[in-house]
């Protein structure tokens with residue numbers, strides 16, 4: 303059985319836990335090398351960019367927070383969390399690349415609690431069909447201090463969705479929720495794919511709108527990115543029933559595929575043309591070394607294929623769930639098996655893979671170290687999701703794994719994939735109506751934990767005093 307390392311680039315020792323899912327061993331247990339990458343550094347400045355005017359170029363330069371126009375003159379309550387997590391993510395990146403500067407810094411003054419945090423799924427929890435779920439706006443206000451206790455709680459976003467850079471997703475969400483948000487708060491399904499940019503030279507990138515995923519891949523550092531459009535432009539007989547539009551022809555790049563070896567296939571976002579994309583993927587998987595027009599005799603020479611997540615269904619604008627990337631993966635596996643007689647080996651990132659939750663934990667640990675000087679993740683992370691198979695499964699399995707040193711507490715909402723009256727395949731710690739109820743539940747639970755701890759301390763203090771009083775002779 304083959305296990306993969308965090309980058310999905312080389313097999314792991316089978317005795318260690320697995321971070322990303324290889325199709326051949328979906329149910330395997332997983333573990334980490336547990337390296338401590340945390341070291342304090344000086345605080346760089348975080349720029350503020352308006353969500354109304356932020357452009358793609360500006361979004362790629364240095365740490366920043368995206369700000370709704372109404373907050374441009376002065377920061378909103380959400381600014382502190384957004385900026386601090388942005389810096390924490392930049393530090394993790396520097397540390398991972400070996401550029402981390404080890405310079406102690408004093409944590410800033412803060413009113414944000416460090417003992418717990420929230421992590422949110424996006425589709426079906428905060429957004430549905432491009433529009434905010436009404437309670438989401440209120441939930442964010444509660445986390446940013448508008449609650450009866452006057453506390454602020456940190457939060458991040460863990461979405462399987464993609465097809466845009468983390469920066470662009472951040473601008474979208476900032477506009478939708480009218481909230482200050484930083485890319486540092488974002489982890490997308492395809493975020494880990496950036497780690498594979500140096501491993502492969504020429505790659506096929508599938509999915510998303512127009513040229514967006516090519517740009518995301520190039521932004522991640524992939525050196526030579528091919529799209530299905532490039533292949534169709536080179537040979538218009540590739541897909542018998544579809545021709546490129548004028549716009550697609552203009553965007554697609556000219557290249558001689560007779561001389562090109564495609565080393566890997568990355569499905570970055572949901573395919574917009576399943577039939578055509580599947581045809582091209584199958585052509586490559588059954589080729590000799592990723593060269594189109596060739597055919598492998600034993601079907602063991604094709605390039606590897608990676609998916610940014612494995613959601614079979616997801617919650618969009620339609621009243622019923624829609625087919626997602628996991629459905630494309632399943633149908634490709636079935637087609638491949640029918641053609642070759644063999645099982646397709648593929649790898650999926652995103653939730654419920656443990657690597658996603660491990661990265662989120664490291665981000666929150668770095669944030670806590672920077673802001674509170676404590677080198678441990680918050681004791682509890684409340685994960686709010688709508689999809690039992692991705693959100694609840696991932697949270698529960700991570701929580702039960704050796705990778706987790708804190709408590710990941712799963713909360714299922716009724717605003718997305720999960721429907722009342724059905725039994726979720728993975729059981730959450732609690733099910734609530736919507737994200738606002740989830741936030742209120744977490745905060746109340748923490749408050750009651752704190753008051754119980756306080757009562758216990760008082761009781762112990764009284765016991766100590768009583769025990770310390772000398773008992774006199776009667």
Ligand code: G3P
Nearest residue numbers: 424425461462463613616
């Ligand atoms: O394609 C997006 C989808 O499958 C789920 O996104 O935010 O619910 O993880 P999210």
Ligand code: MG
Nearest residue numbers: 423425426688
């Ligand atoms: Mg969701």
